[in-house]
Amino acid sequence: xxxxxxxxxxxxxxxxxxxxxxxxxxxxxxxxxxxxxxxxxxxxxxxxxxxxxxxxxxxxxxxxxxxxxxxxxxxxxxxxxxxxxxxxxxxxxxxxxxxxxxxxxxxxxxxxxxxxxxxxxxxxxxxxxxxxxxxxxxxxxxxxxxxxxxxxxxxxxxxxxxxxxxxxxxxxxxxxxxxxxxxxxxxxxxxxxxxxxxxxxxxxxxxxxxxxxxxxxxxxxxxxxxxxxxxxxxxxxxxxxxxxxxxxxxxxxxxxxxxxxxxxxxxxxxxxxxxxxxxxxxxxxxxxxxxxxxxxxxxxxxxxxxxxxxxxxxxxxxxxx
Numbered sequence: 001x002x003x004x005x006x007x008x009x010x011x012x013x014x015x016x017x018x019x020x021x022x023x024x025x026x027x028x029x030x031x032x033x034x035x036x037x038x039x040x041x042x043x044x045x046x047x048x049x050x051x052x053x054x055x056x057x058x059x060x061x062x063x064x065x066x067x068x069x070x071x072x073x074x075x076x077x078x079x080x081x082x083x084x085x086x087x088x089x090x091x092x093x094x095x096x097x098x099x100x101x102x103x104x105x106x107x108x109x110x111x112x113x114x115x116x117x118x119x120x121x122x123x124x125x126x127x128x129x130x131x132x133x134x135x136x137x138x139x140x141x142x143x144x145x146x147x148x149x150x151x152x153x154x155x156x157x158x159x160x161x162x163x164x165x166x167x168x169x170x171x172x173x174x175x176x177x178x179x180x181x182x183x184x185x186x187x188x189x190x191x192x193x194x195x196x197x198x199x200x201x202x203x204x205x206x207x208x209x210x211x212x213x214x215x216x217x218x219x220x221x222x223x224x225x226x227x228x229x230x231x232x233x234x235x236x237x238x239x240x241x242x243x244x245x246x247x248x249x250x251x252x253x254x255x256x257x258x259x260x261x262x263x264x265x266x267x268x269x270x271x272x273x274x275x276x277x278x279x280x281x282x283x284x285x286x287x288x289x290x291x292x293x294x295x296x297x298x299x300x301x302x303x304x305x306x307x308x309x310x311x312x313x314x315x316x317x318x319x320x321x
Contacts, residue, residue, distance in 0.1 A: 001028055002085065003152070005035040005045075006104050007093040008057055011242075011261030014041045015268045016141045016288065017093055018048055019161025020148035025050050027154035036082065036103050043242045047165040055081055059102060082106050091151050092128065093144050100124035112151035141288045163268040163289065169250035178210040178235075179321070180249060182257035182266070183227060184220040189279045190259045192303045197227050199308035200256070201234060207321055209253070212237055214245055214262070254320035256311065258303070259286075267292050272320050274311060278303035293318055 003024070007017045014037060024031050032052045035045040039056040046054050057078055062071045087109030092100055095114050104111055105127045115131035116122045125131050132150040134143050141161050149156035183197055201211055211234045213224040221236070228234040237248065242265075249255065249266050255273040257263035259280050266273040267289035275287050277296045286294060295314045297305035315321060 001031045001088045001152075002052075003031060003033050004082075004085070004087045004090045004107050004109065005033055005093060006091065006099055006107070008036060008059065008099055008103070009038045009041060009094075011041055011044070012264040012285065013094075013140065014044050015163070015261075015264045016285075017144050018163040018165060018268060019141055019288075020093070020144045021048050021050050022162045022164045023145055023157055024148050024152055024154070026157070027149075028152060031152075034085065034087075041242070047168045047246075049164070057103060059098065079106055083108055089151055091148060092124070093147060095119040095121065095124055097121045097124045100127040104128070112147070114147060138284070139288055140285050160290075161288070163270075166250065166269050169247050169269065176210055177208070177253045178212055178251070179204075180212045180214065180252045180255045180266075181227075182255060182260055182262045183213060183223060184215055184217075185258045185260040187279075190303070192258055192276050192306065194223065194226060196303075196306070196308045196311075198231075200311055201227065201231055203308065203312050204233065204321075205231075209233070209321060210235060212248060212252070214240065214248065254315070256315070263287060272318065274314050274318070274320070276303060276306060276311065278306070291318075 007014055021033060033050050034053040034055060035051055036055045036057050037045055038060060039058045042054050042056040045051045065071050083106060090107040090109045090111045092104040092113040110130060111128045112130045113125055113128035114134050116125050118134040119125050132147060134146050145161055146156050185191060204211060213227060214237045215221040215224045224236045228236050246265055249271055250269050252271055255266040255271050257273060257275050259277055263273060263275050267287040270290045272291035273287060274293045274295050277294060279301045282294050293314060295311055
């Protein structure tokens with residue numbers, strides 16, 4: 001059975017789709033997937049052994065010059081690629097009008113997606129031939145697992161979903177243990193103050209543990225360097241691919257993160273992770289997996305009210321060092 005998945009972004013959403021593939025593989029022996037995903041996240045789907053072909057799309061970039069000759073050529077090449085296979089099923093797990101209109105409708109095969117009451121953008125369901133009711137009040141991983149089960153006609157498993165990608169990365173024992181602190185996120189109100197990060201870092205002075213700080217943009221690199229200043233046991237990592245970041249996460253003893261895509265990657269790799277939440281609700285889109293711990297300020301939605309001591313207590317309580 002050959003299935004096309006349309007799940008283009010964001011990083012967390014792409015990772016949250018992986019357990020549904022594992023379910024489908026257990027239910028339907030020999031099933032294989034192609035996957036349409038934004039070019040920036042194109043490394044991720046191939047980490048799952050059931051993915052045969054990754055088809056990058058660049059809607060975010062194309063929008064800036066939609067009718068330019070270069071973009072028009074790229075779009076035509078994408079159309080040719082997505083239409084080259086007759087699929088047994090096409091599953092739009094994005095649930096957005098943009099993905100349904102620009103990607104899903106082009107695919108050859110019966111198109112499945114969430115119905116009017118279930119989709120993130122109800123008009124998207126107009127492009128599906130098979131519309132499924134998916135309960136809203138459940139984690140995003142469970143919603144996607146339910147969509148796959150209904151689209152491919154098997155019973156959704158009751159156990160926790162398995163991303164099935166940890167084995168893709170080397171888990172060899174490191175000569176010196178380390179933790180990764182994921183300090184970067186896109187929204188200003190999801191940042192933890194730098195003074196708090198530095199205070200937490202200072203608490204590891206005599207723990208025999210190195211701390212690694214990844215980054216993805218110049219302003220994030222500058223923050224990482226400020227956080228590392230005067231701490232000889234802190235390493236600012238070089239700019240890395242998603243694969244290399246995942247390899248670093250796979251080798252870590254534990255992770256401390258703000259609400260960001262890489263925190264979901266840590267969860268997908270079964271890494272113990274304390275995630276700091278302020279304005280966002282972890283109930284429906286938070287860390288999903290083993291050893292994922294929520295840390296929030298008491299009676300507040302501002303991370304300014306979460307102290308380094310509170311985070312350190314959580315780390316100690318859950319035996320992360």
